[in-house]
Amino acid sequence: MLLCLSELRRAGMPTVRSDWREKQQSCLACEMLSHSAESLRSCLLDCTAICPPLSCGPLPATLENYIQDNMKKEMVEIQQNAVQNQTAVMIEIGTNLLNQTAEQTRKLTDVEAQVLNQTTRLELQLLEHSLSTNKLEKQILDQTSEINKLQDKNSFLEKKVLDMEDKHIVQLQSIKEEKDELQVLVSKQNSIIEELEKQLVTATVNNSVLQKQQHELMETVHNLLTMMSTSNSKNSLVAKEEQIIFRDCADAFKAGLTTSGVYALRFPNSTEEKKCFCTISAKAVTAPKAKDVWLWRQFRPMDLLGFDKAYCDMETGGGGWTIIQRREDGSVDFQRTWREYKVGFGNPSGEHWLGNEFVSQVTNQKRYVLKIHLKDWEGNEAYSLYEHFSLSGEDLNYRIHLKGLTGTAGKISSISQPGNDFSTKDADNDKCICKCSQMLTGGWWFDACGPSNLNGMYYPQRQNTNKFNGIKWYYWKGSGYSLKATAMMIRPADF
Secondary structure (H helix, E strand, O other), X not given: OHHHHHHHHHOOOOOOOOOHHHHHHHHHHHHHHHHHOHHHHHHHHHHHHHOOOOOOOOOOHHHHHHHHHHHHHHHHHHHHHHHHHHHHHHHHHHHHHHHHHHXXXXXXXXXXXXHHHHHHHHHHHHHHHHHHHHHHHHHHHHHHHHHHHHHHHHHHHXXXXXXXXXXXXXXXXXXXXXXXXXXXXXXXXXXXXHHHHHHHHHHHHHHHHHHXXXXXXXXXXXXXXXXXXXXXXXHHHHHXXXXXXXXXXXXXXXXXXXXXXXXXXXXXXXXXXXXXXEOOOOOOOOOOOHHHHHHHHHHOHHHHHOOOEEEEEOOHHHOOEEEEEEEOOOOOOOOOOXXXXXXXXXXXXXXXXXXXXXXXXXXXXXXXXXXXXXXXXOOXXXXXEEEEEEEOOHHHOOOEEEEEEEEOOOOOOOOOOOOOOOEEOOEOOOOOOOOHHHHHOOOEOOOOOOOEEOOOEOOOOOOOOOOOOEOEEHHHHEOOOOOOEEEEEEEEOOO
């Protein structure tokens, strides 16, 4: 009750403790206030206890207005507070929604970017696949076109093969007929050969008779020479014989013998004489006259006096050249022994080697020049000229010494300088662990094995290329070209 009255006073309402009316009004006021404020509910309970039920009548008009005014204000305030609270809550909710919306927007942006990147990659891949597909389609078209061409070509070749088979059948038939004709011809030739063999036997018998007569004639000549040696004319005969024996072809030329041919040459400081063959022309590297060949092969009267032959070129470059080597037709085998290369071999009227010992002795008496004449299978000619040439003796393996190269067969010497020792198939003096003379064939001044070999295997035309063991002169025709003809000739430097 005291709390209720205090609330009424705080609200500006008069209180009369002694008057029941006032109590009744206080209860009504307390009841009204309890509707406007939660804090006055307890006051209402107190008033209810004081005021008997249904004993309170209507309030005066002023109090009712007053209460209504206060209630309006409080309601306005309550509404304003409620609005403010709701507004704050709404703002907070809106802020949260905005934040969530921003976060969702950011996530959506990221997702959109990822989707865009993925879409771009897919578009690029699609473009690449499209290009690859176009390329493959083009390749397929090209391959199809190529296959069609190959099929056409194959058809053409098949037709050509069939035509060739038909031609071959005709050719085989023709060859068979020719074979039959050749067999008949061979039979006839055999008959002719048998007849010629009979004639040869007869000629051999006649030749034996002629040889016997020749021997008797030689004995007669020998007897005559013996008789003449005892007469007073012996000295004049020897002097006459010595006049036709020369040291080299240059001496023969100076003696007035200006015709190319076979001459007898004497070893220096020796009574032994050697016949050398001097070509008519080094340009053609030709054989001597028929009469010289006959003298060499048939009669050879100088052999009675122990002479040998050499061929002298009395025309090339002023003449006086002594031929020491010649290759022209492959008729002589140059794969010889040391002894054979020392004394010489072959026919001076054709292919031959004059002899290392003779050349060594001659070139060590005075200064000599060496000219090497070369000819290929196409008709071209070249030469190499060395201003100083000599050979050491057999004790130094006939070592070659060369100086002063000129000529058209290469600016670099195809014979290695300084000189190399001479090697043959049975005397390996080269600078290689292999045996060059056996590998390349022929005797030569091999290095290891060197860029030249004029004594190699003779190969005919159309078989002379890619031959490492042929007649080669590297700095003119290379290492695999085998030459047609060669000639090596010497002459005194002061000629």
